[in-house]
Amino acid sequence: MKSRQVFLVVLPLVFIFWSFSYDHLKLDYHNLYETVEYSSKQNIEIANEFIGPVIETKCSDVRYYSLAITPPDSFLTFREALAFKESQGKFWKINSLGYMGKYQFGMTTLETLGVTDSLKFLRSPRLQERVFIKNLKYNHEILEPYIEKYTGQKIGGVYITESGILAAAHLSGPGGVKRFFKTKGRKANRDAYGTSIKTYMTRFGGYDMSEVIEP
Template sequence: MVKNIASFVTLTLTICVIMYVSFSSNEAVDFSKYSTKGMDLNYTVSNDEGGNADLLASNESEMLFSPYLGKSFVGFKEALAFKESGGNYFSVNTFGYLGKYQFGKETLRMIGIRNATKFLKDPRLQERAFVANAERNKWILRRDIKNFVGKRINGIIITESGILAAAHLAGPGNVKKYLRSYGLDNFADGYGTTVHHYMKRFSGYDTSYVKPNKEAKAI
């Protein structure tokens, strides 16, 4: 029993050190080192769209936090990756979207990646691409983040992480349309997943690590 407690405390301290080092530095962080592959995680994201529970509700019974990642930026990117590809770096979907975060080739070109084959084989590059794309989207949506975060649209409270997740799904232009139409213009991807759904599903994560950058590149 004592041995098990000591192991748990050691694991917890190790994770805290990793998180502190990751977010206390302004330098680029290689998030591929922190993959949750093989771990049994309790994601904050449900497997369906059902239910009306507010993701920002104070009732803890309505919110499931991973004991490892919680609502951190690493938790955000891993939850998004889990939804996109099951966290599989080598996944290619039926529409040709690539990797752990399911990037389209046009988006990759905008952040400096032109070799899709190399991209698919390089987990570190995929992690850099995710951060670069989020930084670029945050710059494009900076005014909308300022104007809409905290407001309620279609029954959900708008958060920065929800906006960035929706931009990853649909592109920043479609997120602008959704917000500025107060939810009337609700883009859906080829599988029927909407901007509204991502706004709700990825609400309330800490994305302060992402800095707005018009010229963000993965390479």
């Protein structure tokens, strides 16, 4: 019954977003070695505002918009790598469990962050980027004692870094990260698809978060 209700909620959203007629361009993320599609007007503006200036090049009748190369340990690289893992960088994506957007937020988390309209959230890349930063800072505030205590140590076979902790919190919430440390890494939460917070701590460890996390 629940699965049928979810289907009835998600299906109209799929048709709404399918009906949007964007002229898609491509942004080539040099530092991620991946290509992510953006709409010609709206998302180029989003890229300039939240990601950085883009450079236009032309090949035949296709325009490519490339980001300037950024340091491999920068916050920009962290953010876009995490987004690609979550949704392939797609603002409109809804997964099989109802998690939404570029960073795959659930409605409970969104409500905690002040978002109550899921359709408005999906239709606004700017809102999604702002919510991601807000959530990052929220998690950092809660987990700051753990970041200060464990950064630089090896717990449960994982080398601990600030960015790794925040990525793990994005996956399982601050509670899952606290549990990991309180059990010295013996209990590591997994999401519904089986991904462990250890994976996120390792994969997204070592990035410089000072750009968004004030000292």
